[in-house]
Amino acid sequence: MxxxxxxxxxxxxxxxxxxxxxxxxxxxxxxxxxxxxxxxxxxxxxxxxxxxxxxxxxxxxxxxxxxxxxxxxxxxxxxxxxxxxxxxxxxxxxxxxxxxxELLQEVVIASEREVGYVATTQTAATFGPRRMLDLPQSVSVITQEVLLDQQVRALGDLVRNDPSVIVSNPPGFNETLNMRGYNLDNSSSYRRENLIFQNQVVSPFENKAAVEIVKGPAAIRYGFTPPGGIINYVLKRPTKTPLVFIQGFGDSNGTVGVHGDFGGKVNQNFGYRINTVISEEASYVKGVSGPRQLFSALFEWTPTEKLTIDFEGEYQYRELEQQATLRLNSFSRDLSIEQQKQLIKDFDPRTFIGQKWGTYPTRNFVSSIGTTYKINADWKVQGRIQKMNLIRDQKAAGIVNRSLQANGDFVSEIFFDPAQVRDPLSIEAFITGKVKTFGLEHNLSIGGAYSNNPLKFSQGNAQFIAGPSNIFNPVELPFPEAKAGQSVEALVFTQKAAFVTDFIKVSEKLELLAAVRFTEQQNRDVFNDSGTLQESYRDNIFSPNFGIIYKPLENLSVYSSYATGVTNGLQIPSDAANFGTDIFLDPVETAQFEVGFKADLFKRVLLTGAYFDIDQPLAFLDQNNVFGYGGSQRHRGVETTFSGQVTDNFKVIVGGLYLNAVIDNPSQPNLDGQRPASVPELQGNIYADYAFDFVKGLSVNAGVFYTGDRFADNFGTFNVDGFTRLDLGSRYEFNLFGKNLTARLNVRNVTNIRFIEGLAFGSFLYGAPTTAIFSLAANF
The missing domain is CATH 2.60.40.1120 (Carboxypeptidase-like, regulatory domain)
Structure with missing residues (x-):
């Protein structure tokens, strides 16, 4: 304060x-x-x-x-x-x-991602940049100006601008997302420059130019991924002229830090973009705080007019205590659902029920090299290779299953795994160009991809009892005699792929999409009788995509598409009868039909609407406590977005989602016809920013974010209330001693409502109480 x-x-x-x-x-x-x-x-x-x-x-x-x-x-x-x-x-x-x-200039694409509330192009759903209006799929792009104005410090801060995304944010831990009702996968659904970003660390946003949200199956570009979609982080690029941006920031929880952003060119052929952050982070949970440091650098070299090479690296260290969370299986079996709900209602989410020794330090380094070679005006070759190394030492204090009593008493345990390593390597290369045959123009992309994603962690029991505590009156407990087993390469996901996409221009108004990806996936793990790394799954799958784009007007397109995908199997719960010799179910195929429209209004506002129908096999625990597939999980919905600069003074981001998600499993009457866990029927967002004329440089903004009722389980027995969150903010741009300065103040959850924001993996994850976020930035 x-x-x-x-x-x-x-x-x-x-x-x-x-x-x-x-x-x-x-x-x-x-x-x-x-x-x-x-x-x-x-x-x-x-x-x-x-x-x-x-x-x-x-x-x-x-x-x-x-x-x-x-x-x-x-x-x-x-x-x-x-x-x-x-x-x-x-x-x-x-x-x-x-x-x-050239229809698409990279300099245009790079600059539009840093200025304005709407982007007209994207790079995540196709191989190379493509206009939103020329894409038979829903994609959102959150630009850097939005990141700055909303003072985004975490993924959950920005995805609220898209109505199809739900965030679960456990304090001190990494966030997880749900898109169109399907949980994303930490190992495949999050991308950085379209290559694997292992989402077991909080991604920094100071060095990001934009975040792209691709909705629906994305197998053509990314292979084995859940059908909800993917997140792609776009890096900042060198500026044409020198840039020096310094920002001090903080919040009412006690966070304080400084960020520097430096860009420019050493000479005509060599540019740079460097970002640094030093901060002390603090959560709304009392006692959850710790350091964060970031250093990133991207260099771009153009030795010839045809060849561009960039190489970059990003290092971040972050360490906070990890809050213990209330979960469905935390409650004693003696408690009724009403008693469980009362505990959730009475618990103050600001109370730290973890332990001071229960920290979550992460060290993350990721680096990549990319190249583009322009063969001629119509054809170019592109490629990128990326290596990530994430080391995390997890000493998480939690609640022993079924130990939470009506008075708040519980037994605390520690999940101790101090030497976890995530070490993915991913490569992608393709050639793009256009050719005319029989009066048709073919815009082709042909290429291949490879990834190897090993996960290293302790083998054997890593959970130890710490002692008794209480969610209303927490007890400080000594660190138990916890020793981790040997750290081994326990899981390895390897993928090889080849792909072809063809946007066929039939006329100025009609375009067709035909695409296919061949993917070979191999999974290896140590969860077998020998305890050694052995192959547990191998298969190859063709994933076709088809689409039609019709443009009755230059600024309006209507489309339909059919996309297939493949998703890795879900992790088998540790208390399931078949856990042990198996840890994951086999991958399964998914499919989506989508029809929609996009309108580019005044070249400053993008209006979109889509109907989608996604089908995925259902994974559930049967009456024998065996976790497996049966029936399907079908999500049909309508979403709409409206974003951009309505007038010179007024900018908005508006979205809405209606989602009819149903479990179809006649063999399980208690499941059949139910809405899946954590999936709301309605969700919406409104964010508006207005610049006053009578006070030059002064702007005000407001945001309203709504999530409807959800269930915490798949049986429709544990209802969780929806919520409406109100945010207010202001921005003042002024000149002091010849320097451009910008002061920002945003207050989230102005009405200080208490609500459950996310329900990922059976946890009840609270939204933050009233929080003020502020910053003062200078451009030199």
Whole structure:
């Protein structure tokens, strides 16, 4: 609270200072004099920018005195630069853009991800960038401007902007997501530059330009993944001119830190982007806090006009205590469901029921090398290889199964596994280009992929009793005599694949998609009689995709698609009768039908709508306590999104989801017809940002996030109430001593409601109480 008061005092002081009256405005047109809508105009050496309106006009206020360089970027046109001198005045700067032979310029794609609330292109659902309107699939892109304005520090902070995503966020641990009602897989559903990111560590966002959310089966690009979709982190790229961005940040929980972002070019052919963070993190749970350090660097080299090579690395260390969580199997069998619900209601989520020795230190290093070679104007070859090394020492204090009593008493245990290693290697290479045959234009992608993902952890029993405690009056317990077994390579997932995709342009209005991926998957583990690493699964599968895109108007497309996929088998519960000699079920095939539309309104707002129907075999515990497949889990839903800059002053992100998720298993009457666990029927989000004219540089924002009722089990017996969370915030951009500064204040959960946010893996994960997040940033 002391840090919050200090920030508010600083905020009030800076607002009272005078600010520069410098303003740049102008119009952007094509060579034939037509206004261009949606052009991104950026002030270099800063993160300030604007997007042209329906008449091609833009305006950027509150700029420092001195030399200013403007860059105008627009899809299908060459970037244009202009330099001018500001001295407490307003100037008009117009641009006339020339058309480019290349439809998609990488510089346009990179810049639009850092300015604005909507991106018109994506890279995660296809091989190489492709316009949203030319894609028969639902994809969301959360840009860096949204990350900054909402002060995103964790994955759960940003995915609330998409109505199809549910987050579960255990304090001190990594987050897990559910998309379109299906849980994502930590080993395959999270991607970084489209390659494997093992989601057992909290990903940093300071070095990310955007986050792409691909919804539905993604087997064509990623192979064995759950049918809900994937998350892809897009890295920041070198800036064309020098960038120095320094931000101090904190929150009312006690978090404090500093972030530096540096970009530019050493010479015409070599650029860099470096991000550093030093912070002390604190959770809303009292006593859960610890250090975090980040260093990342990306270098881009263009030795020739045709060849581009980038190489990068990212290191992060993070250590916090891990909060023990209430789970379905925590409660004593003597408690009724009403008694269990009362305990959940009465428990104060700010109370730390773990142990101070129960920390979760993670050291994560990931590095990659990528290359692009342009053969000619139509064809290019791309490839990337990435290696990740995650080391985590888990000393998690938890609740012994069935030990939680009506008065809050429970038995505390420790899960002790101090030498876990996640070491995935992933490679992807493909050639893209276009060719005409029989009057049809084929936009082809042909390539292959390889990944090897070993998981190393202790073999043998790693759970030890720590002693008695109480969720209302926790007891500090000594560290038990816990010794881990030998750390071995216990699980290895290896995948080899080849793929072909073809976007067939029949006419200016009609385009077809035909794609197929051949994937060979091999799983090896030590969960066998010999206790040695042996093959437990091997198969090869063809996954076809088909789609139709029809564009009755240039800015409107309607589409339908059929996608197949394959998902790795679920982990068998430790209390199941068949746990031990097996740890995972075999992979299964999935399928989705989707029909939808996308409209690019004024080149600044993207409106989308989709109906989807996903089917996946159901995994469940039968009457013999055997975990296996039977019946299906079918999710049919309608989702819509509306995001972008509605006016020069007003930006929004709006979304809604209706999801009819049903278990179909006639052989199990207690399951048949039920809604799957943790899946709401309704979910929605509204986030709006408004910039005032009468106070230059001042903006206010508000967010409303709704999640409907859910069940904690698959039997429809344990209902969990829905919730509506209200957020408020403000942003003030000003000039002080010739420097651009931005102060931000966001208050989440303003009404301080107590709610269950996530239900991943049978846990009751609370949302944070009222929290103020603040920052002060400077551009040099």
């Amino acid at each position: 002391r840090s919050l008061l200090l920030f508010l005092a600083l905020f009030s002081f800076t607002v009272s200072l005078g600010y520069s009256q410098n303003q740049i405005s102008g119009k952007v047109t094509s060579q034939d004099g037509q206004p261009l809508i949606g052009v991104t105009v950026i002030v270099t050496k800063s993160k300030k920018g604007a997007v042209t309106n329906t008449e091609g006009y833009y305006s950027i206020s509150n700029l420092p005195n001195g030399e200013i360089k403007l860059v105008a970027n627009y899809l299908g046109y060459l970037a244009a630069e202009k330099t001018l001198i500001l001295a407490n005045n307003s100037q008009t700067v117009d641009f006339i853009l020339q058309e480019s032979n």
